[in-house]
Amino acid sequence: MTTTAPPVKDRPGDGDGDGAGGGPAKDERLLGNPALRKLLGRPELGAVVGALAVFLFFSVVADSFLKTSSFGTVLYAASTIGIMAVPVALLMIGGEFDLSAGVLVTSSALISSMFSYQMTANIWVGVFVSLLVTLAIGVFNGFMLTRTKLPSFIITLGTFLMLTGLNLGLTKLISDTVSTKSVSDMQGFESARKLFASELTIGGVELKVTILWWAGLVALATWILLRTRFGNWIFAVGGNTEAARAVGVPVRLTKIGLYMGVGFCAWVSGQHLLFSFDVVQSGEGVGNELIYIIAAVIGGCLITGGYGSAIGSAVGAFIFGMTSKGIVYAEWNPDWFKFFLGAMLLLATLLNAWVRKRAEATR
Numbered sequence: 001m002t003t004t005a006p007p008v009k010d011r012p013g014d015g016d017g018d019g020a021g022g023g024p025a026k027d028e029r030l031l032g033n034p035a036l037r038k039l040l041g042r043p044e045l046g047a048v049v050g051a052l053a054v055f056l057f058f059s060v061v062a063d064s065f066l067k068t069s070s071f072g073t074v075l076y077a078a079s080t081i082g083i084m085a086v087p088v089a090l091l092m093i094g095g096e097f098d099l100s101a102g103v104l105v106t107s108s109a110l111i112s113s114m115f116s117y118q119m120t121a122n123i124w125v126g127v128f129v130s131l132l133v134t135l136a137i138g139v140f141n142g143f144m145l146t147r148t149k150l151p152s153f154i155i156t157l158g159t160f161l162m163l164t165g166l167n168l169g170l171t172k173l174i175s176d177t178v179s180t181k182s183v184s185d186m187q188g189f190e191s192a193r194k195l196f197a198s199e200l201t202i203g204g205v206e207l208k209v210t211i212l213w214w215a216g217l218v219a220l221a222t223w224i225l226l227r228t229r230f231g232n233w234i235f236a237v238g239g240n241t242e243a244a245r246a247v248g249v250p251v252r253l254t255k256i257g258l259y260m261g262v263g264f265c266a267w268v269s270g271q272h273l274l275f276s277f278d279v280v281q282s283g284e285g286v287g288n289e290l291i292y293i294i295a296a297v298i299g300g301c302l303i304t305g306g307y308g309s310a311i312g313s314a315v316g317a318f319i320f321g322m323t324s325k326g327i328v329y330a331e332w333n334p335d336w337f338k339f340f341l342g343a344m345l346l347l348a349t350l351l352n353a354w355v356r357k358r359a360e361a362t363r
Helices: 034-040 045-061 068-093 101-119 123-148 152-175 189-197 209-227 229-239 241-246 251-277 288-298 310-329 334-361
Strands: 199-202 205-208
Touching (some): 045 310, 045 334, 068 101, 068 251, 068 288, 101 152, 101 288, 123 189, 199 209, 209 229, 209 251, 229 241, 241 251, 288 310, 288 334, 310 334
């Protein structure tokens, strides 16, 4: 423990405040700037540094990267990942994973399309049925996790395989093909398209509405984490589940709520997929769950749980958007994209670990 020295005015000295008469003063300010300690303690700091590096890199190697139109394209690519990276980040802070998140997006789109088409109902009927189903799948994942005590990796891997089979099997059974029928001529399609897949112009830049969805979800998740009791529960169950349960945290409800959050965001992403292209391929979404996790990890979330932020996941998704489009603008072979993504994951993880150590050292 550090012993706090008595105030300078109570110690003999030469009157200049340096404590010369009684040895050097123990000034708390010498232990580190509080603002700097707070900055170093932010989970997303490493991701921000990485994002600046990626931005500067592609600004140099790709002439068209800095064009206004390119900015909208990069943001759109980031938003399609960022919408799902937000609930995945919260889930990781809570100490769990969801390997079914990628195919759940496709399931959401397939349910909306096939239900409306087969029932010849207003497209909004299928949209709301899809919402109920995706939330129910989230409840199923959370309930199975807390009931069986199996690792979330096993639970959601099972859900991933079941959904993958259902997506393909039911689509071929109902439509006789691996894709759904077009729903563009159905009642309610245009209004749903405006909500989930429209474009708007801000400052001369064409932006997809998914960017607004993404920004809203990041703001909501940040408020939940930092300003609500549920946010405290998320950090508590991610840090130490048994300790959280011992102090009265409703662990089961917290984890089920986190999986329902994944279901809701999968519904949003799925509706965007449907109303952007009119039809849905049943095999889409496989592998995307890893990209969501990568965005969260790059953004500062720990694999072990209890640490991270929604803003960090947004920065991680933005890095993904810059890299995926920056490679195109630089006219490189896109086959190298996964290599750069893997390299960024390792570098970001190392940088985040270093930042955490520096933050702990200044406390």
